[in-house]
Amino acid sequence: MGATPPIPFDATDAFDLGTVVGDLAEARRRWRVARGRPLEPGGRELPSRDELARVVGQLRGALFPMRLGPPDLRQESEDFYVGHTLDVALHALQGQVLLALRHQDREQRPDETALRARATALVRDFAHDLPAIRTLLDSDVVAAFEGDPAARSVDEVLLCYPGVHAMIHHRIAHRLHVLGVPLIARIVAEIAHGETGIDIHPGARIGAGFFIDHGTGVVIGETAVIGQRVRVYQAVTLGAKRFPVEANGHLAKGLARHPVVEDDVVIYAGATVLGRVTIGRGATIGGNLWVTHDVAPGSHLTQARSRENGAAG
Template identity: 70%
Template sequence: MNSREPVSTHDESVAAEHWDLGAVVGGLRAVRDRWREAQGRSREAGGREFPSRDALATVVGQLCGALFPMRLGPADLRQESEDYYVGYTLDAALHGLLEQVRLELAYQARHGDVDEQAIRRQATHVIREFATTLPATRALLDTDVEAAFLGDPAARSVDEVVLCYPGILAVIHHRIAHRLYSLGVPLIARIVAELAHSATGIDIHPGAEIGHSFFIDHGTGVVIGETAVIGNRVRLYQAVTLGAKRFPVGADGSLEKGQPRHPVIEDDVVIYAGATILGRITIGEGSSIGGNVWLTHSVPPGSHITQAGLQHAVAGQERSTPWPR
């Protein structure tokens, strides 16, 4: 039989009997029921409870096209119809996002009295506020694109940067995700961030605060934690980690959430490939952190940190002021 021919209904029934699918489906239902009972969730009939990753991927694609229509929009778009395309695409994106926001807000309120009308009003407010920020988001992204073009001698144009650079794709997603995070829909924001993480290998938590003219060169393996604060004109290379050194534990033994635990990177800092910077420390303005450096203490403005300098400091051969440039 040709391998491309469809399987007959008879063959499908034989396969189902062979795999005992009825028992497998029943077993999966039992596991789900145990999970829902343990989590205090009901088994009431209804629609989807959580935002959809697939739906948000569509929304983000539309938003990217609306933000950069002639570069990330459709291939046949012409400038004379640019505004029409942006309006049509934004309308579709915002309506799609509205439903996902409504789902998250209902999810957040699931343990209380859920007022559907109040949730819809709140979701509409979130989308309205998000929409008003889009021009500012595009202006901010323009500074990121320019920073990438100016910071990479291999870049031949700003158009190449937008079309090809994974760091820019990740930053576009982050600018969108951070707006949503700030508007009170962190699950949606996290999904948007993870779409970029999956595509680029760059993991930026939507809670991270990042200034203008931000450039991630090459990018794969970059990790930026939730409470990281990054200033203006900062440049990172691949495999840089801005992470937590330790995780505060509450009286009940569980991790405390939301505590500042990631680095503060001031303006005009460059962090080279493979550097790991951990804890709520400050990297002073204008500093340069060399490749593969492991850093867990603050450094003053203008510092130049290298592996050799750290090794000398550990051996007591450096002077007390750390690595002035």
């Protein structure tokens, strides 16, 4: 069968694009005026989500070259690939960091030379943190393999598990958050959120050996603190119980409002833990529970009953 012939349309401007373009320009102008943004022509003001997605993909390959790198990579060329990939990724990240720093400090109008020096120093510090990030990710991969009887190898875990994919992004995003570019960190986190359905704020502090099983619907808030060897299942929320308001009526920012989860805790599917509560070491939170109070170490909470330190609740 031959190709379907194109449907003929009138070549005139059937969509009145001139009017649409003009109205969009006016909408942008109103937005910029309302927020004190410059109206004069200039370059991009904000980091690019697409560029950061490319950077994170390159960083994944550099962190795990023989499994997440190019399909034709040979082990004898591993270091050459890692060096070249990091050179490209870190230079691209440097440009995105510079945009983020300009945006953060736009009201102070900082010196451009100083901003560039800050961007370079920040990315250099991030680069030196990559071996530690790789070590943390190795512990996450092992935790996933050991915590899931369906896992046949650590390689399967790294290649297939959305929880591990989300943690690669989180370990990168958290370090960028700590180094002082929270917007870039948030973009990196939201890329993983869109790909996996796992929402981890880059400010959350997560210890070694963290395993998210299945993963879809997991939410971990900005000020959550998670210890070592913690395991959570799908649809778990570590969230805030309430949102204090400042005198001006705006929500207060940066307050410690999310849970502290100590070492060796297991939280099963659908559980919701809210507020600055502490889940004690070795505790188990059953599925679909709503927890808004501290849980003692070693406790086992279920819908039917709660048992703390061996005593029936």
